[in-house]
Amino acid sequence: MKFKKFIKSTLFGGLVVILPITIIAFFIKWIFQMITDLIQPLTNYALKTYQMPEYVADTIIVSIIILVCFVVGLIVQTSIGNYLHRIFDDIFLKITPGYRMIKEVVVQIFGSSDDSPFSNSEIAKVKLFGMDCPTEVTALITDRHKDGSYTIFMATGPNPTSGNIYHVSEEQVTLCPHIPIDSAMRTIIACGAGSAELFSKKSLT
Numbered sequence: 001m002k003f004k005k006f007i008k009s010t011l012f013g014g015l016v017v018i019l020p021i022t023i024i025a026f027f028i029k030w031i032f033q034m035i036t037d038l039i040q041p042l043t044n045y046a047l048k049t050y051q052m053p054e055y056v057a058d059t060i061i062v063s064i065i066i067l068v069c070f071v072v073g074l075i076v077q078t079s080i081g082n083y084l085h086r087i088f089d090d091i092f093l094k095i096t097p098g099y100r101m102i103k104e105v106v107v108q109i110f111g112s113s114d115d116s117p118f119s120n121s122e123i124a125k126v127k128l129f130g131m132d133c134p135t136e137v138t139a140l141i142t143d144r145h146k147d148g149s150y151t152i153f154m155a156t157g158p159n160p161t162s163g164n165i166y167h168v169s170e171e172q173v174t175l176c177p178h179i180p181i182d183s184a185m186r187t188i189i190a191c192g193a194g195s196a197e198l199f200s201k202k203s204l205t
Contacts, residue, residue: 035062123179125199126152127172138184138195139166141175157191 036043039061046057075081121140128137143151148170155163179198187194 035065039065121153121181123176123181123184124150124152125174125176126154126166126168128154128166128168131171136174138188138192140181140184141173155185155188157188160185160188 036058039058042061043054043057046052046061047054050057052060076085121142124139124141125136126139127133127135128139129135137154139152139154141150142153142165145151145167150168150170150173152166152168152173153163154166155161176199183198187198
C-alpha cells in the first residue's frame with residue numbers, strides 16, 4: 001500500500017513539473033506557427049528575392065513586425081498619435097464585434113498596471129446575496145456613489161475580463177486594500193485556487 005502511494009505521489013510530482021513545461025512549449029510552438037503562417041507570403045517573397053534560408057527569413061520578418069509595433073507604440077504616445085488611436089478605437093468598436101474584449105484581454109496580459117482597465121479598482125469581499133447570506137464573492141470596486149454604495153465587478157474565472165456588474169450597499173462590502181490587483185487576478189484565473197492565502201490574516205501584515 002505504501003509502495004503504491006509512493007509510486008502515485010512520485011508520478012504526480014513528476015507530472016506537476018513536466019506537464020506545465022510541455023503545455024507552455026506547445027503553446028509557444030502554436031504561437032510561432034500561427035505567426036509564420038501569417039507572414040508566409042512575406043517569407044516566400046524574401047526566399048525568392050534574396051535566396052536565404054526560411055528560418056532566417058522568418059526571423060527577419062518577425063523582427064520587422066516587432067520593430068513596427070515599437071514604432072507604432074512611440075507614435076501613440078504623442079498627442080497626435082493618441083488622438084488618431086482614439087478615432088481608430090471608436091471605429092473598430094462600432095464595426096468589429098468583440099474588439100473591446102480582445103483588447104482588454106491583451107492589455108491585461110501584456111500591459112502595465114496603468115494600462116489595465118482595473119488599475120484604479122480595489123479588491124473586496126462582497127456579500128452579494130445580502131447580509132443574511134454568509135456567501136461572499138471576490139470582486140473589484142469599480143465606482144463609489146455619493147450615498148455610500150458601490151458598483152462592483154465580479155469576474156467569472158478563468159477569464160478575469162468577463163463577469164457581471166452589480167450595485168451593492170456599503171454594508172455588503174468588506175474592502176481589502178492590502179490585496180494587490182494582480183494577486184487577486186491570479187486567483188480568478190485559477191478559478192479560486194489560492195484564495196485562502198490571499199485573504200489570510202498574514203496578508204494584512
